[in-house]
Amino acid sequence: MSCDKIATRIAATRNHTEPLFGSVSGGRLVGDKVWLWGDDNLLPNALSLMARRSAIHRRIINDKADYIAGKGLTFSERTPILGDIIRRANGSGDTLRSVIARLALDEAMFGNAFLEVVTDSSHSFLSLYHVDASTCRIARDSEHVVMHHDWQAYRASEAVTLPLYPHFEEQNDGTLRSIVHYKDYEPMFRHYGVAPYIAGLGAAAILYKTDKWNIARLDNSFQLSGVMMLDGAVDSEDEAERLVRMAEERFSGNPGQVLFVLRDHNDGDNSRFIPIDTQSDGDWASLHERSEADLVVAHSWFRSLSGLDYSSGFSTERILHEYEVALNTVILSEQEQLLEPIREIISLILGVDASSLEIINRPPTRSKPLYMRVWEARKADGLDYDESDPDQQLFLAQITKYNITSLE
Numbered sequence: 519m520s521c522d523k524i525a526t527r528i529a530a531t532r533n534h535t536e537p538l539f540g541s542v543s544g545g546r547l548v549g550d551k552v553w554l555w556g557d558d559n560l561l562p563n564a565l566s567l568m569a570r571r572s573a574i575h576r577r578i579i580n581d582k583a584d585y586i587a588g589k590g591l592t593f594s595e596r597t598p599i600l601g602d603i604i605r606r607a608n609g610s611g612d613t614l615r616s617v618i619a620r621l622a623l624d625e626a627m628f629g630n631a632f633l634e635v636v637t638d639s640s641h642s643f644l645s646l647y648h649v650d651a652s653t654c655r656i657a658r659d660s661e662h663v664v665m666h667h668d669w670q671a672y673r674a675s676e677a678v679t680l681p682l683y684p685h686f687e688e689q690n691d692g693t694l695r696s697i698v699h700y701k702d703y704e705p706m707f708r709h710y711g712v713a714p715y716i717a718g719l720g721a722a723a724i725l726y727k728t729d730k731w732n733i734a735r736l737d738n739s740f741q742l743s744g745v746m747m748l749d750g751a752v753d754s755e756d757e758a759e760r761l762v763r764m765a766e767e768r769f770s771g772n773p774g775q776v777l778f779v780l781r782d783h784n785d786g787d788n789s790r791f792i793p794i795d796t797q798s799d800g801d802w803a804s805l806h807e808r809s810e811a812d813l814v815v816a817h818s819w820f821r822s823l824s825g826l827d828y829s830s831g832f833s834t835e836r837i838l839h840e841y842e843v844a845l846n847t848v849i850l851s852e853q854e855q856l857l858e859p860i861r862e863i864i865s866l867i868l869g870v871d872a873s874s875l876e877i878i879n880r881p882p883t884r885s886k887p888l889y890m891r892v893w894e895a896r897k898a899d900g901l902d903y904d905e906s907d908p909d910q911q912l913f914l915a916q917i918t919k920y921n922i923t924s925l926e
Contacts, residue, residue, distance in 0.1 A: 552655035552664050553709040559669055562628055562652035565713060568722055569627055574810055575722040578817045581824045583626045585844065586852045587619035594874035603864065608645040618856055620648040621700065629711035631700040632663065635683060636693050641867045646860065649697065656709045661685065663697040683859065698859050718816025724809040820844055823882065834883050841881045853877045888915035
């Protein structure tokens with residue numbers, strides 16, 4: 519089948535496809551037994567909650583996923599069908615970059631990501647959907663993925679099961695579907711990947727708690743902690759507890775916590791407040807900074823690429839240098855991991871060469887002005903250049919514009 523005919527079928531059929539999970543078509547259920555993801559099968563919930571609570575942790579995850587997703591995709595003009603897939607990857611109208619961006623976010627957060635592949639028996643079309651990793655579990659047969667919207671209230675009748683790629687199974691709507699499972703390898707873990715920052719969970723928790731502590735101090739007007747000694751006569755323990763509760767509601771705070779002690783009335787009123795000043799501000803600030811540095815290391819990431827060093831000055835050279843290191847140590851390898859099965863699926867189902875499909879990367883800042891010509895930029899970098907070469911006569915702005923246009 520020619521590329522034009524396949525593209526026509528894609529445009530006609532893709533509009534009628536939808537992700538199986540959450541649709542009315544339903545999938546074949548292989549049973550409600552799955553391999554637990556965490557001791558209580560709710561590890562993704564805990565990781566999601568941590569990412570929502572710790573500002574720096576979330577920033578690193580978001581930036582890492584954004585860099586891995588790149589600025590779009592490029593392809594060979596000899597296979598225009600790749601352009602159709604890039605512009606519209608599924609019946610929901612998602613671009614291929616948006617699908618890859620969600621996969622990258624899931625993998626950065628959970629160490630796992632899931633891609634649903636949809637076609638038919640004649641391979642007349644292809645749709646690619648991102649599936650929320652927190653809804654997925656590996657079935658006990660290790661050949662299927664069970665999807666459920668809430669694993670805390672699991673019901674077999676609400677679950678959907680799809681085979682793991684490269685196996686496909688026909689569904690009630692006549693489509694053939696499969697699930698690609700991306701996972702970060704970790705020794706001793708067979709069924710699920712492990713988030714790359716797993717060793718930094720403690721640091722992420724400290725960052726969240728120090729932020730919470732500062733908010734509590736602000737809410738409490740920076741009151742000191744201490745012990746409040748109250749003199750008073752009471753007839754019963756219940757009366758004493760009531761007085762203490764009233765005092766707590768009126769005066770106590772967090773972290774300006776006050777321990778109330780009620781004692782029998784003696785001569786005179788000796789009620790007094792005994793402050794406890796530990797001078798811990800410096801210790802907390804140091805702990806926060808140390809945890810921040812540890813978390814960046816645990817993520818295998820770089821401070822300047824997540825905006826953590828702007829307070830000490832904006833260094834373009836440092837940002838570009840760390841971007842080049844990140845590109846060659848983290849970004850390119852993650853991109854290849856995401857693209858490899860997608861290229862294989864496109865080649866298998868549509869019968870076209872997808873090897874030219876690549877993610878375009880662009881540094882976060884430019885060291886050269888856009889009005890420079892290519893040969894001038896090559897000369898500035900100490901590379902060979904030819905002033906008479908038509909390609910090197912182009913302005914850098916023209917190259918940048920071409921990249922943006924080719925992606926959209």
